[in-house]
Amino acid sequence: MANTQHSVAPVDEMMPAAKLFVFGLQHVLAMYAGAVAVPLIIAGAAGLTKAQTAFLINADLFTCGIATLLQTLGIWKIGIKIPVIQGVTFAAVTPMIIMAKTGGMETIYGSIIIAGICTFLLAPFFSKLIRFFPPIVTGSVITVIGISLLPVGIAWAAGGTGDPHYGSMTYIGVASIVLIAILLINKFFRGFVAHISVLLGLIIGLIIAMPVGLVNFSGVSSAAWLGIDYPFAFGMPKFDLGSIIAMIIVMLVVMVESTGDFLAIGVMVDKPIGEKELTAGLRADGLATALGGILNAFPYTAFAQNVGLVGLTGVKSRFVVATSGAILVVMGFFPKLATIIASLPNAVLGGAGIAMFGIVAANGIKTLSKVDYEKRPNNIFIVAISIGLGVIPVVDANFFKLFPDWSQTILHSGITLGSIAAVILNALFNGSKGGEEAQKELADNAGMNA
DSSP states (O other), X not given: OHHHHTTOOGGGOOOOHHHHHHHHHHHHHHHHHHHHHHHHHHHHHHTOOHHHHHHHHHXXXXXXXXXXXXXXXXXXXXXXOSSOOEEEOGGGHHHHHXXXXXXXXXXXXXXXXXXXXXXXXXXXXHTTSGGGOOHHHHHHHHHHHHHHHHHHHHHHHTTOTTOTTTTOHHHHHHHHHHHHHHHHHHHHOOHHHHHTHHHHHHHHHHHHHTTTTOOOOTTTTTSOSOOOOOTTTTOSOOOOHHHHHHHHHHHHHHHHHHHHHHHHHHHHTTOOOOHHHHHHHHHXXXXXXXXXXXXXXXXEEEOHHHHHHHHHHOOOOHXXXXXXXXXXXXXXXXXXXXXXXXXXXXHHHHHHHHHHHHHHHHHHHHHHTTSOOSSOTTHHHHHHHHHHHHTHHHHOTTTTTTSOGGGHHHHXXXXXXXXXXXXXXXXXXXXXXXXXXXXXXXXHHHHHHO
């Protein structure tokens, strides 16, 4: 009633500090496992030490917090000012793994900085061109993302590539317990507990793994309690054309995903999202991504699981999620916590990874289920060829080995191949849809996924 009398929209409601903290912490817990998964993946691909992995996790959490504050509070014409928490996009994982193995962390950060700047500059134009990215494109791409990531989770479950005991029953057994725990939590619990099922599964897996000797806490005692992120900790960025192109394509997909999340949250919190608001939100994605490249982090987007949390709790205030951003910034200052997280065995991560990455693919399939295959029979070819091309690098890593060196980063990324194929084939068979129709489809799709 007070909000009505003072004409304060629910999205702008300011709560007591205690409530802000509790609700904000809930959002952090819902996204924490996903937030630390990407730096763990990239650290493994780049062969980083435990100390470097801990630093990477801290840098990611710190930048996640800044990105979330930027999106929820806004500055100038940047930030959509709705309760949307920012996290590392899984869409960038596959190309970053390739870059880590071929060019190192410096190449990753060079591509992220340029892609972030391009995203910022393209935001006002992209908000007009969203009609070229209907659910058939986003669904195909998200499905390829999940399929491309699953081998990572499977390798973890077996102990991690290169482990002398790869495929050990102990490794697979621990991974299975984590996976079963996640399933049972989702079966018997609802709401908040279900939203942190992955985090709870990791904790259960850690407890199980300790007595069988899979956990190594070396380095935790020597890790500093307090640490500060600083620019270019892994060296000055390198700007490789193929890597930059691949990351820009990833950010185009991220812009589509973020748009769907923005529209869905706008409906939930009763705030209309027009071209102006969408542009501000996408600019924040771009700025946060460029900042991530400077601060040893990654590309950022809206976290879908937190979209669902907004709908579940009915808490619409953007200041709740801004509090989440502040909590993430504070967490980024504690290396000891990050070192403990970095001590999680691969087998434990594998059980959670299979669940997380499988859900990514399932969400893509869910999106594709909305596509009309009766009136537009050619849609089946768009999906089939896009996914078919996207899984080539997963099925055979040597398929493109005789192609020019400059093209390797692009051709070895399933997300890149799948994206290009989906956009071109959809334009060929379906043309472009009206902006309002495509935006409505994206909003409905995001609402389903939430």
